[in-house]
Amino acid sequence: MAAQSVIAVDLGATSGRVVLGTLAGGRIDLTEVHRFSTAARQTDDGLRLDVAGLFAEIQTGIGLAMAAATAPVVSLGIDCWAVDYGLLGDDGLLEQPFNYRDPRTEHGRALVRERISEAELYSRVGLQDVPFNTVNQLADDLAAGRLDRARRFLLLPDLLASWLTGLEVAERTNASTTALLDPLTGQWDWELVDRLGLPRRIFPEVVEPGTLLGTITEGPAAGVPLVAVGTHDTASAVVGAPLADDDVFISSGTWSLVGMELDAPILTEQSRAADLTNEGGVDGTVRYLKNVMGLWILSEAVRHWAAEGRDLSVPELVAAARTVRDAPHFDAMHPSLLPPGDMVSRVKALAGGDARLDDPAVFTRALIESLADAYADVIAEISAITGRSPRRIVVVGGGSHNTLLCQRAADRTGLPVSAGPVEATALGNCLIQARAVGLLAGSLTDLRRTVMASTTVTQYLPRPEKELAAITALSNEFGANPAFAR
Ligand code: LRH
Numbered sequence: 001m002a003a004q005s006v007i008a009v010d011l012g013a014t015s016g017r018v019v020l021g022t023l024a025g026g027r028i029d030l031t032e033v034h035r036f037s038t039a040a041r042q043t044d045d046g047l048r049l050d051v052a053g054l055f056a057e058i059q060t061g062i063g064l065a066m067a068a069a070t071a072p073v074v075s076l077g078i079d080c081w082a083v084d085y086g087l088l089g090d091d092g093l094l095e096q097p098f099n100y101r102d103p104r105t106e107h108g109r110a111l112v113r114e115r116i117s118e119a120e121l122y123s124r125v126g127l128q129d130v131p132f133n134t135v136n137q138l139a140d141d142l143a144a145g146r147l148d149r150a151r152r153f154l155l156l157p158d159l160l161a162s163w164l165t166g167l168e169v170a171e172r173t174n175a176s177t178t179a180l181l182d183p184l185t186g187q188w189d190w191e192l193v194d195r196l197g198l199p200r201r202i203f204p205e206v207v208e209p210g211t212l213l214g215t216i217t218e219g220p221a222a223g224v225p226l227v228a229v230g231t232h233d234t235a236s237a238v239v240g241a242p243l244a245d246d247d248v249f250i251s252s253g254t255w256s257l258v259g260m261e262l263d264a265p266i267l268t269e270q271s272r273a274a275d276l277t278n279e280g281g282v283d284g285t286v287r288y289l290k291n292v293m294g295l296w297i298l299s300e301a302v303r304h305w306a307a308e309g310r311d312l313s314v315p316e317l318v319a320a321a322r323t324v325r326d327a328p329h330f331d332a333m334h335p336s337l338l339p340p341g342d343m344v345s346r347v348k349a350l351a352g353g354d355a356r357l358d359d360p361a362v363f364t365r366a367l368i369e370s371l372a373d374a375y376a377d378v379i380a381e382i383s384a385i386t387g388r389s390p391r392r393i394v395v396v397g398g399g400s401h402n403t404l405l406c407q408r409a410a411d412r413t414g415l416p417v418s419a420g421p422v423e424a425t426a427l428g429n430c431l432i433q434a435r436a437v438g439l440l441a442g443s444l445t446d447l448r449r450t451v452m453a454s455t456t457v458t459q460y461l462p463r464p465e466k467e468l469a470a471i472t473a474l475s476n477e478f479g480a481n482p483a484f485a486r
Pocket of ligand 1: 012080081082083132212232234254255257289291306
């Protein structure tokens with residue numbers, strides 16, 4: 001088949017990308033044509049998203065992709081971080097959307113709790129009780145009267161798709177992060193919606209990932225079909241993760257999403273107690289996972305150091321962290337690390353005020369060690385609850401380039417790590433488009449074969465912890481640097 005191209009719009013919590021994916025000879029090649037900031041802005045009215053600005057950047061990127069394409073562009077798809085949404089009135093967007101890191105979510109959570117217990121909510125929707133779930137944000141909107149004039153609520157990728165096509169839907173993988181979707185039927189839980197007092201009229205029709213939604217009518221891609229991909233970025237990332245049976249995935253970027261792909265949700269009390277979440281995946285799969293705070297802690301610290309005039313880059317910090325012999329550990333899932341701000345102070349507070357954390361190299365090492373601890377804990381919980389014995393960890397996303405984190409994840413869990421592809425989300429986005437328009441066929445396993453044919457992965461073997469500790473102790477005794485050869 002002659003080469004054909006698709007365009008993936010992939011919005012991550014710190015940056016957005018427009019990527020041209022070209023399929024030929026059983027491979028897919030990606031070219032990033034545009035990158036821009038997606039960071040939320042602190043305003044007098046909370047942490048807000050300039051979604052009209054994002055749309056303008058997306059249209060710029062689409063124009064660049066159309067110009068760069070040497071093969072026909074046959075479709076476009078959008079994925080984005082979960083849970084955030086815009087409210088539409090009769091004349092368009094009512095206000096700039098809030099970002100989920102705004103503390104208003106705690107108020108919303110308390111309001112939801114007045115109407116439904118945590119246990120009942122979990123048994124209905126299967127989501128980890130985190131403040132930023134859409135349900136809590138909508139409850140806050142309802143109380144503030146912000147839903148009075150709302151005609152629709154659209155999750156961000158659906159909102160952007162509606163601006164391109166005029167069509168208003170809720171793609172199921174992302175809708176599953178609202179805590180308002182029944183994971184067994186894949187439809188809104190209307191009884192829950194009513195109990196919470198949310199107006200039914202604002203809920204759009206749910207569509208399956210992989211639906212050919214319609215034709216783009218606005219901007220440089222006018223005439224190109226739009227596919228509702230796995231619009232939740234993590235859904236696309238897991239499609240692009242070359243998983244085999246019994247593999248654990250870690251989608252590693254702003255968050256570290258640690259989990260397994262299952263056939264059905266687990267809605268038991270044991271699962272709720274472990275705070276594990278059931279997110280809807282492509283082809284009826286379930287991403288059974290936990291949100292670990294992730295490299296956001298480091299990117300926020302870097303931003304903070306920059307404000308103090310210290311210009312530090314993540315690769316430099318990771319290189320320096322490699323030579324740190326002993327660093328404190330802390331709870332990398334602690335809720336105090338969710339909002340933007342001074343991560344060094346917060347991490348110090350979690351680590352008993354340890355002043356060594358003022359050193360950026362120690363801070364970085366502490367984060368990496370603490371993330372590896374969290375991965376090991378989550379994998380043990382998932383294994384106990386599912387009865388599965390994970391054989392390997394597949395790390396995808398930006399964190400797959402963090403060699404120290406990958407090695408320490410292998411060491412702490414005792415599992416081999418396959419790291420890559422770094423661009424799993426854009427790949428997953430492109431693959432679901434390609435299947436929807438008939439360029440590819442088959443199951444997720446078949447699509448993942450295309451991933452494996454198109455990228456390389458790096459393998460890390462676990463080093464025995466006991467021997468590792470002995471070597472480190474010996475090196476410490478002689479004041480030597482226990483950096484290990486790779
Ligand atoms: C990662 C992500 C994650 C959600 C969070 C809100 O970008 O989509 O899966 O839990 O953002």
